[in-house]
Amino acid sequence: GARDALQNISVTLRQGEKIALLGNNGAGKSTLFLCCNGVLTPRAGRIVLDGTVVGSGxxxxxxxxxxxxxxxxxPDNQIIAATVESEVSFGPMNLRQKAHEVAAATDRAxxxxxxxxxxxxxxxxxxxxxxxxxxxxxILAMEPRLILLDEPTAGLDNAHTERLEQTLEQLHGQGMTLVVSTHDTDLAWRFANRVIVMSGGAIIADGDAQAVFADADMLKRAGLKPPQLFDVAQALRLSRIPKTMEEFKCMTKQF
Incomplete structure (x- = not known):
C-alpha cells in the first residue's frame, strides 16, 4: 500500500537560523518544504506560525x-513572466499590494x-x-521571514555556486532565516549552523552541524558521506574542523 511521504515529523525553525536539510532523493525534503509553505496540506498534524496554528482557510x-x-x-518551474522585472513583481502583485509598494519591493529584490x-x-x-x-x-520581493531553498546549487558550476553561497550569507546577515535542502554534505558543512537529516520520510538527526557530522553510523544509514574537510581534519588531527578550504589552508600552513 501507499506509505506516507512524511513520518512523525516534529521540527521547530527559529528566527535567524541557518539550517541545512540533508537527505538523498526521496528522503522527503521537498514534501516537507511544500507543507511548510502551505502548497501541500498534511493529512494529519499541524503547522504553527508565531505560536498560532495555521488553519485551512x-x-x-x-x-x-x-x-x-x-x-x-x-528555476524554469518557477519563472513565468516575459521580463525579469515583471517576473519579480508578480509575487507582491499577487499579495494584492498597492502599485507603489510592488515597485519598491521589486526594486529592493x-x-x-x-x-x-x-x-x-x-x-x-x-x-x-x-x-x-x-x-x-x-521570493525576496514578497518579503518573507523564512526562505526554503530546494537544492539551490543543482546544475550550477563552481563559480555560480560560490556566488550563490555569498548571496545566502548576505541574506542571513540581514536577518533572514534560511533552510537549504541538499544531499551535498560539503555545502551543508560550509553553510549551516544546524543540520537536519532525513531518511525515508523521517528525521533521523537534528542538531549542531559538528555533532551531526560526527555521527558516522547515522550518515551511513542516510546514505550520506561525511564532509571532506571533516575527514581530512580528523586524519591530520587538527585542533578544530575548518568550515572552508581557505580556513583549512590557513590552519595547515604550520605543517
Whole structure:
C-alpha cells in the first residue's frame, strides 16, 4: 500500500537560523518544504506560525505563504513572466499590494540579487546561475521571514555556486532565516549552523552541524558521506574542523 511521504515529523525553525536539510532523493525534503509553505496540506498534524496554528482557510494559507517563501530546484518551474522585472513583481502583485509598494519591493529584490541591469531582459534567455538569482528575487520581493531553498546549487558550476553561497550569507546577515535542502554534505558543512537529516520520510538527526557530522553510523544509514574537510581534519588531527578550504589552508600552513 501507499506509505506516507512524511513520518512523525516534529521540527521547530527559529528566527535567524541557518539550517541545512540533508537527505538523498526521496528522503522527503521537498514534501516537507511544500507543507511548510502551505502548497501541500498534511493529512494529519499541524503547522504553527508565531505560536498560532495555521488553519485551512484561504486567509491563513496566504499568511503562511507570505511568511515562508520557497525557491524551487529548477528555476524554469518557477519563472513565468516575459521580463525579469515583471517576473519579480508578480509575487507582491499577487499579495494584492498597492502599485507603489510592488515597485519598491521589486526594486529592493532586484538590488539584493544584483539584477538591476537585467530588468527588461527575458528571464528564459539567462544563464542557469542568473535564473537562480531571479527565482530568489521572486521570493525576496514578497518579503518573507523564512526562505526554503530546494537544492539551490543543482546544475550550477563552481563559480555560480560560490556566488550563490555569498548571496545566502548576505541574506542571513540581514536577518533572514534560511533552510537549504541538499544531499551535498560539503555545502551543508560550509553553510549551516544546524543540520537536519532525513531518511525515508523521517528525521533521523537534528542538531549542531559538528555533532551531526560526527555521527558516522547515522550518515551511513542516510546514505550520506561525511564532509571532506571533516575527514581530512580528523586524519591530520587538527585542533578544530575548518568550515572552508581557505580556513583549512590557513590552519595547515604550520605543517
Amino acid at each position: 484561504k486567509k491563513e494559507r496566504t499568511r503562511l505563504r507570505r511568511s515562508v517563501g520557497i525557491v524551487f530546484q529548477d 532586484l538590488a539584493a540579487m544584483n539584477l538591476e541591469a537585467f530588468r527588461t531582459r527575458p528571464p528564459h534567455y539567462l544563464s542557469g546561475g542568473e535564473k537562480k538569482r531571479v527565482s530568489i528575487a521572486d
